Amino acid sequence: MRGPVVIFGTGLLGTSIGLGLSHRGLEVLLSDPSPSALSVAVDIGAGRPLHEQPGVWPELVVVAAPPDVCARVVADALERFPAAVVVDVSSVKGAILRELQELSAKNHLDLSRYVGTHPMAGRERAGAVSARGELFNAMPWVICPHQGSGQGAVQVAQNLGLDLGAVLSRFSPEEHDDAVALVSHLPQMMSSLVAARLQEAAPHALSLAGNGLRDVTRIAASDAGMWVPIMAANAEPIVTILHQLHEDLIKLIGTLDAPAAPGASLAMAKVISAGNAGQARIPGKHGGPAQPYAWLSVLVDDEPGQIAQLLTEIGEIGVNLEDLRLDHSSGRNAGIVEISVLPAKLEPLIEELTVRGWKVLQ
Template sequence: MRTALVIGTGLIGTSAALALTRRGVTVYLQDEDADQARTAAALGAGSDEPPPAPVDLAVVAVPPALTGPTLADAQSRAAARGYLDVASVKGGPRRTLRELGGDLARYIGSHPMAGSERSGPLAASAELFEGRPWVLSPDGTTDTEVLNLALELVALCRAVPVVMDADAHDRAVALVSHTPQLVSSMVAARLEDAEEAAVRLCGQGIRDVTRIAASDPAMWIDILSANPGPVAEVLSEVAADLDETVRALRALQAADDGKRRTGAAGIEDVLRRGGAGRERVPGKHGAAPAEYETVTVLIGDRPGELARIFADAGAAGVNIEDVRIDHATGQQAGRVQLMVEPPAAHALTAALRERGWPLRQ
């Protein structure tokens, strides 16, 4: 691939353009919002001038509802040798392109499993896709050249290709992406009218659960409108669990010991199933999730504190596998939780104590 056209310069389109440009591909940028295309160009994502000739690959990075028509328009202009979209749903765009008379042989659906609660070109990064799964959904009509161009795009973006049927993909993202967004938003919505005293008690748990609730509502309306059926199916299962959990909690309030035991069993069941599901979430480098030891350090809110901790851990020969920060309410301090392999926990604890770091249980 020597040339590419990126249609749509939001977070995903601009990030792909930045990655391609960094690796020597000549990229042209197109967007209905000319200012947004100019912003992406100013960031080094490519040129906002029209390509002088058909490019090797056109990457369509527009909302799902517009993906099919945009693909059909690009094909009608013979803009590229191959066409690929990065919409978060795959069945709908293919069906729309077919209905509009598009060439399915020159098209492949794709979905990079990466993103951010922020949107727009200013949130873009050439490293956004590194190590992340990038779903490709070819079918029996897909031309081999187009599949190869798509695989080259994934490689240039340093992502990991995953081949998946379009409808199977849509069911999967309903479970692992679209439903979590709605559940996060519903939990965060409870905070809107909550008493200030309650909100001040927010800790890391509520921050973890509600982080993605900060996402752009307009973007998510587009996504959910393109995949409502599978999302509704998952949410109906969540709703059934919620109903059972509510009944179990009511039973815990009963005076009868038998009802309380039944309620406790119901709560235990949902917590156990939740833990079993969490254990299936891939860990570092896509491997099975690892059991880490946590070393907790109290730090002040001053420049360079985190850098010093990491430097001291590195000097002790300890690799930090993961890190979390729990900010103290109303104080210029916080707790940093350093996750390490169990054999390294003792060495890290000793090294940090020796360097004067206050540790916490």
């Protein structure tokens, strides 16, 4: 890809794209309605202010604006830069395309130069200060061309994702919105709803919280200002899934209202079993099929360098870590490192760590 590249929006995604492209040596020009947000993005090296470069002719314009204003920013970019491909990186595609088509009916926009995209990467914290140039490395980047997208424009959109180290996939706008409603938007709402139940919880109850609660509520820390327009723009597929979930909840409530009734135990077991089956379908390491890893826990002192030493010794033993979680031991100045490995490596690793003096918990 050649520069310059213009980026409208200096939040987490826009600034991360700017950092990634700047690190590759491309000229990046930035614009944002907020002077302070723009200033932060410039200060951390994501690019230079667009208003300081009049008469620029970019090959690519990236619109990193919220869904409720994205279509208008895309339309303005198509008119302002008549030779540029314009992509957006919003997490909703159908609503933006429909609004663009309505605007085009009035203003005759060249939508052949527009391609919707969605990098499936992010963090719980928004804003330029959270941006990272390597944010997209090995992460999915969905290309969502519409029927009128030109092949050249699609290629430029693909090159953007590839240049930033992403793994490309291709969906129609409708397929994309249905998919993210299930795998992204629903988890956010469920996490927020569960975390909301904790507001009035007694402190002694919260002291029992472990990794299960932390895992479920991790993304509840997300920014409401970012999520409200996403939920509104993709409401239809979200509502469809919520109705299905509502039916499941009603059935479960009915079962738990009479847990000793005939068939209740089987009904509860089916809920857990269905969850097992669904969780097993989530792609595993490197995007391949999920594998049944074995887990062990190691008690470590809450001191600097302990976890680093443990990981170093596991490497010396010659075992590859598949996953890692960290928990705290209640009532002790210690932590618990939970490690997953291939099942065949479990017993040899336990034996060797024990010989080396580590406290292995099973």
